[in-house]
Amino acid sequence: MVAPEPVAPLPVPWLLSAADESGLRAQARRLAAETAKRPDLTPTDIGYSLAVSRGALAHRALVPSGDRGRALEAVRALAAGRTAPGVVRGVADPGIRTAFLFTGQGAQRPRMGAGLRAVFPVFAEAFDEVCPYLDDGLPHPLSAVLSAGPGSPQAALADRTDFAQAGLFAFEVALFRLLESWGVRADRLVGHSVGELAAAHVAGVLDLPDAAALVTARGRLMQALPGGGAMVALEATEEEVLSALAEFGAQVSIASVNGPCSVVISGRENAVLSLAARFEADGRRAARLRVSHAFHSPLVEPMLDEFLGVARELTFRPPSIPIVSTVTGRPAEPAEFCSPEYWTRHARLPVRFAEAVHRLAEDGISAYLELGPGPVLTAAATDCLTDADTSGTVLAAATRGGEPEPETLLSAVSRLHVAGAAVDWAAVYARSGARRVDLPTYAFQRQRYWLDAPGPTTGAQALLGPAFPVPGTERTVLNGLLSLAAHPWLADHVVAGSVIVPATVFVEMAVRAGDEVGCGVVDDLVMLSPLALPGAAGVRVQVVVGERDDSGRRPVDIYSGRRSRARTSRGPGTSPAFWVEVLSPRTSRPRGRPRAPSRWISPARTPPSPTRGWRTGPPSRAWALCGGTATTCSRRSGCPRRRPRKPTASGCTRRCSTPRCTRRCLPRPATRARSGCRSHGAE
Numbered sequence: 001m002v003a004p005e006p007v008a009p010l011p012v013p014w015l016l017s018a019a020d021e022s023g024l025r026a027q028a029r030r031l032a033a034e035t036a037k038r039p040d041l042t043p044t045d046i047g048y049s050l051a052v053s054r055g056a057l058a059h060r061a062l063v064p065s066g067d068r069g070r071a072l073e074a075v076r077a078l079a080a081g082r083t084a085p086g087v088v089r090g091v092a093d094p095g096i097r098t099a100f101l102f103t104g105q106g107a108q109r110p111r112m113g114a115g116l117r118a119v120f121p122v123f124a125e126a127f128d129e130v131c132p133y134l135d136d137g138l139p140h141p142l143s144a145v146l147s148a149g150p151g152s153p154q155a156a157l158a159d160r161t162d163f164a165q166a167g168l169f170a171f172e173v174a175l176f177r178l179l180e181s182w183g184v185r186a187d188r189l190v191g192h193s194v195g196e197l198a199a200a201h202v203a204g205v206l207d208l209p210d211a212a213a214l215v216t217a218r219g220r221l222m223q224a225l226p227g228g229g230a231m232v233a234l235e236a237t238e239e240e241v242l243s244a245l246a247e248f249g250a251q252v253s254i255a256s257v258n259g260p261c262s263v264v265i266s267g268r269e270n271a272v273l274s275l276a277a278r279f280e281a282d283g284r285r286a287a288r289l290r291v292s293h294a295f296h297s298p299l300v301e302p303m304l305d306e307f308l309g310v311a312r313e314l315t316f317r318p319p320s321i322p323i324v325s326t327v328t329g330r331p332a333e334p335a336e337f338c339s340p341e342y343w344t345r346h347a348r349l350p351v352r353f354a355e356a357v358h359r360l361a362e363d364g365i366s367a368y369l370e371l372g373p374g375p376v377l378t379a380a381a382t383d384c385l386t387d388a389d390t391s392g393t394v395l396a397a398a399t400r401g402g403e404p405e406p407e408t409l410l411s412a413v414s415r416l417h418v419a420g421a422a423v424d425w426a427a428v429y430a431r432s433g434a435r436r437v438d439l440p441t442y443a444f445q446r447q448r449y450w451l452d453a454p455g456p457t458t459g460a461q462a463l464l465g466p467a468f469p470v471p472g473t474e475r476t477v478l479n480g481l482l483s484l485a486a487h488p489w490l491a492d493h494v495v496a497g498s499v500i501v502p503a504t505v506f507v508e509m510a511v512r513a514g515d516e517v518g519c520g521v522v523d524d525l526v527m528l529s530p531l532a533l534p535g536a537a538g539v540r541v542q543v544v545v546g547e548r549d550d551s552g553r554r555p556v557d558i559y560s561g562r563r564s565r566a567r568t569s570r571g572p573g574t575s576p577a578f579w580v581e582v583l584s585p586r587t588s589r590p591r592g593r594p595r596a597p598s599r600w601i602s603p604a605r606t607p608p609s610p611t612r613g614w615r616t617g618p619p620s621r622a623w624a625l626c627g628g629t630a631t632t633c634s635r636r637s638g639c640p641r642r643r644p645r646k647p648t649a650s651g652c653t654r655r656c657s658t659p660r661c662t663r664r665c666l667p668r669p670a671t672r673a674r675s676g677c678r679s680h681g682a683e
Contacts, residue, residue, distance in 0.1 A: 103372025229294025
């Protein structure tokens with residue numbers, strides 16, 4: 001089976017998208033550079049590849065179709081953040097709701113739909129399907145009238161009521177079928193005058209034969225009405241027009257309310273023109289419509305009975321798509337649309353288009369696509385919507401007189417796509433002959449999202465580096481550097497004018513070393529000599545965990561880089577620095593009965609000092625939060641140990657009985673997971 005040849009070149013827009021605005025500009029820069037260096041790429045192939053081979057991200061833009069040079073300049077403007085003719089940018093709304101507006105009589109033009117039939121086979125097939133049903137009620141084939149050249153006698157028939165209404169119906173139904181094949185769906189439908197019959201058909205209220213019968217009967221009966229009528233669009237409010245109609249009686253009536261200051265009057269020609277002249281004298285605009293009869297006025301009443309008889313012979317069904325009635329200005333009930341009497345009133349009563357648009361806005365509609373030969377209802381809907389309603393709202397016309405129909409349609413659909421509407425672009429390009437070509441990949445924005453590493457902290461991870469096992473032994477070594485530059489909080493712990501490393505720092509080092517070798521409890525820690533920090537230089541420390549003894553405990557030695565190692569205070573001829581007696585691997589109660597001190601040292605207060613010149617700041621006091629690990633003596637030499645007192649709930653202070661000797665439990669920081677006085681076994 002041979003694929004059909006492309007019917008006509010497709011004037012496709014270029015679609016770009018990215019995760020953010022900067023990414024969108026970067027995408028445009030890449031596309032501009034690639035297009036400039038590859039003259040073999042056609043605009044259709046580029047548009048097709050952009051549409052079907054790229055994900056549709058939130059930030060979107062369309063570059064209008066045209067020759068390659070104009071498109072390239074528009075892409076460069078997009079990349080630079082400048083505005084360019086036809087370029088549309090927006091942020092897609094995945095929950096966007098769309099309404100289709102079906103145009104009424106007065107918007108028709110010669111050869112409407114001819115451009116779409118030449119390019120889109122789906123439109124041509126749908127149009128050709130509708131026309132035979134309409135031809136049964138027309139004196140000439142509709143397709144011949146709509147295909148006639150401008151200025152010919154047949155082309156002039158397009159403005160006659162019976163051909164105008166039938167032609168609008170065929171055009172709008174075929175256009176709906178084309179959009180439907182592209183995956184563009186409507187959440188609401190609104191039709192102006194005969195446009196509501198097209199909306200009723202595509203929503204399933206009437207099948208095609210019945211809908212065509214009702215449309216042709218309506219046009220034929222209205223065309224047979226006596227002449228002498230006229231319709232004029234006025235720049236006035238409905239209240240102003242109603243007050244002016246009082247003196248004309250039944251000769252003039254309101255035919256439609258299209259906006260807050262847009263009303264159409266209809267009736268006897270002399271009366272209508274006289275009323276229009278009054279408004280013009282007041283500086284208001286007035287425009288006579290191109291119609292042969294005074295529709296939606298008392299002048300159409302002679303045809304209503306016969307029209308009702310035709311409607312009663314048809315089969316009506318509830319709409320599958322909600323339709324907002326322009327007779328009432330609200331969503332039509334299924335029973336209402338299924339009533340032949342409704343369609344009779346529809347031909348006589350005013351078209352309340354403005355109220356219908358207001359209802360659409362209340363229902364959350366934010367995208368309006370006009371299905372008609374020109375932007376008639378789009379302009380009216382813009383006037384109906386307030387500033388709040390139009391924020392982020394898209395109003396687009398499928399075609400415009402004097403412009404290529406395929407180009408305007410694709411531009412309108414692309415605008416819906418930019419706003420967030422779903423479009424099956426593969427279906428759009430079906431049978432177009434477009435080829436998929438290689439284009440630049442996504443311009444990823446390389447940004448760092450991780451937080452920067454925090455500065456030095458008071459935890460053990462900031463005090464010591466990683467643990468290294470000593471080969472051939474069970475010993476483990478950890479190294480660290482204590483300095484005021486790396487640990488500025490140490491400057492808050494001053495004794496006699498010198499910065500002294502708090503004993504809790506060594507407790508934390510011991511705990512860290514124990515964690516590395518699986519020992520969870522510090523049995524005892526005795527600080528025999530304080531470690532002072534110089535003003536600028538740091539002090540290197542080394543923590544060495546010894547081998548496990550028979551009881552499972554390990555000794556810990558802490559070295560200072562400025563002193564020689566001291567193995568034990570009992571060794572003769574040594575210069576002790578720090579000495580940790582035993583670090584137990586057990587998590588159960590250590591040796592001795594569990595006891596706890598009787599007084600709690602508040603972190604908000606400076607602990608009592610046994611010597612003068614002791615100054616601490618908030619960071620140092622934070623180290624004194626309860627949850628301690630071992631005991632220490634504030635004197636420079638050791639003192640006899642005493643059994644701890646009974647534990648208390650308030651805290652833990654362990655004292656020595658030696659006169660003038662304060663021996664306290666040095667708690668671990670509150671930020672650590674383990675709490676309680678481990679020296680006393682209180683968990």
